[in-house]
Amino acid sequence: MSCPHQSERIVEEEKAQLDFSKDMSYGDYLKLDQILNAQQPLSPEHNELLFIIQHQTSELWMKLMLHEMQAAVACVANDQLPAAFKMLARVSRIMEQLVHAWDVLATMTPPEYTAIRPYLSNSSGFQSAQYRRIEFMLGNKNAAMLKPHAHRPDLLAEVDAAWRAPSLYDEVLRLLARRGISVPASALERDWTQPRGLDEGVKAAWLSVYREPEKHWDLYQMGEELVDLEDAFRLWRFRHVTTVERVIGFKRGTGGTSGVGYLRKMLDVVLFPELWALRTEL
Numbered sequence: 001m002s003c004p005h006q007s008e009r010i011v012e013e014e015k016a017q018l019d020f021s022k023d024m025s026y027g028d029y030l031k032l033d034q035i036l037n038a039q040q041p042l043s044p045e046h047n048e049l050l051f052i053i054q055h056q057t058s059e060l061w062m063k064l065m066l067h068e069m070q071a072a073v074a075c076v077a078n079d080q081l082p083a084a085f086k087m088l089a090r091v092s093r094i095m096e097q098l099v100h101a102w103d104v105l106a107t108m109t110p111p112e113y114t115a116i117r118p119y120l121s122n123s124s125g126f127q128s129a130q131y132r133r134i135e136f137m138l139g140n141k142n143a144a145m146l147k148p149h150a151h152r153p154d155l156l157a158e159v160d161a162a163w164r165a166p167s168l169y170d171e172v173l174r175l176l177a178r179r180g181i182s183v184p185a186s187a188l189e190r191d192w193t194q195p196r197g198l199d200e201g202v203k204a205a206w207l208s209v210y211r212e213p214e215k216h217w218d219l220y221q222m223g224e225e226l227v228d229l230e231d232a233f234r235l236w237r238f239r240h241v242t243t244v245e246r247v248i249g250f251k252r253g254t255g256g257t258s259g260v261g262y263l264r265k266m267l268d269v270v271l272f273p274e275l276w277a278l279r280t281e282l
């Protein structure tokens, strides 16, 4: 055990580098001047900094999720499953991190948020380009969601690319087919901009994997990784709608939707329907 006054001596003994006039430092590497100057509250309210940092950190985690998911999709398409599993496990842990992040925001009370809300104007998480790319990569395709990005061609191009590309699940179904499992042709080549619904043929394909796990171990593991991911995503959606209800009740959203009503409808979205449906039949 050492007292605070001993820490001076410890730093000296450790010979830590203390002069960064010529070397790259911690703050240089992490571009902290840029990151830590990006919080510019519009109101005089104490709680706006919490609101801004909560969203900025969420967007940073979403950036990492996209990075991992894009690489995971490429690995699946190239039959590199162990690498894909590692990335998907990380995506699920990030999603869980975002689920727990709601605990911090929930310390903001309705009067505290009501004081900030007028300063937000018509901006809303509904307009998050990274969030929409994640939803599209997970297969929740919806052309209307491209519109909020029309004024930003750079962001629109990225959201549009995610909308047109096969989703993670689409690529996994193609993988199943390459492994000799019978998957309906309509799932293997289709208009990727369309969302898919539950397909009995696809359910039968997954059932053949889940009925003989030892024969198709990595496909079985893939199915469970996807369920893990959707499970974590559902928790995020649930914490969002509950936090929104406790903070603004049933007021309309700044993005123009009904608010809690809209977010509750999103709770019913099932990303990988066959993986959930097959469980009743095992």
Ligand code: HEM
Residues within 6 Å of the ligand: 054, 055, 058, 059, 105, 113, 123, 124, 125, 126, 127, 128, 131, 240, 243, 244, 247, 248, 252, 253, 254, 255, 256, 257, 258, 259, 260, 262, 263, 266
């Ligand atoms: C007090 C805090 C919050 C409130 C009151 C709130 C409220 C809302 C509402 C009402 C909507 C529906 C769209 C609209 O009409 O505006 C929405 C959507 C959304 N919010 Fe929040 N939100 C909060 C915090 C957050 C946080 C921390 C994030 C994290 C990034 C977030 C991300 C989103 C996203 C991505 C959507 C679109 C959801 C979808 O389309 O399925 N929100 N929010």
Ligand SMILES: N[C@@H](CC(=O)c1ccccc1NC=O)C(=O)O
Residues within 6 Å of the ligand: 055, 117, 120, 123, 124, 125, 126, 248, 252, 253, 254, 255
């Ligand atoms: N839609 C929220 C506003 C909101 O939460 C928000 C506004 C600007 C930036 C991020 C936001 N977060 C999530 O929607 C509301 O209706 O109060």
